[in-house]
Amino acid sequence: MSKTNKSWTEEVKISGENLIAEIEKLLHEGNVNHIVVKNPEGHTLVEFPITIGVIGLVLVPILAAVAAIATYAADFTVVVTRVEPPPVV
Numbered sequence: 001m002s003k004t005n006k007s008w009t010e011e012v013k014i015s016g017e018n019l020i021a022e023i024e025k026l027l028h029e030g031n032v033n034h035i036v037v038k039n040p041e042g043h044t045l046v047e048f049p050i051t052i053g054v055i056g057l058v059l060v061p062i063l064a065a066v067a068a069i070a071t072y073a074a075d076f077t078v079v080v081t082r083v084e085p086p087p088v089v
Contacts, residue, residue: 006084011077019070020063026080027062034081037069042077045069
């Protein structure tokens with residue numbers, strides 16, 4: 001028997017000055033598995049697949065890329081794909 005986890009996406013509009021803090025917050029949540037940052041025109045600037053067990057050394061390049069992007073525009077849309085945790089059996 002195969003059980004699948006439900007996933008869903010949400011979009012968050014955020015200013016460039018708060019972009020890094022929002023990405024850090026999302027990275028520390030356990031149910032996020034994909035993050036996309038889009039510019040005000042809706043073009044994808046960067047995508048990060050997030051795997052279970054992401055640790056500090058992996059976060060550094062992600063946050064450095066987000067910081068570089070945050071300097072180019074005032075407003076962003078962060079698209080987050082979340083996964084429902086599997087049911088406890």
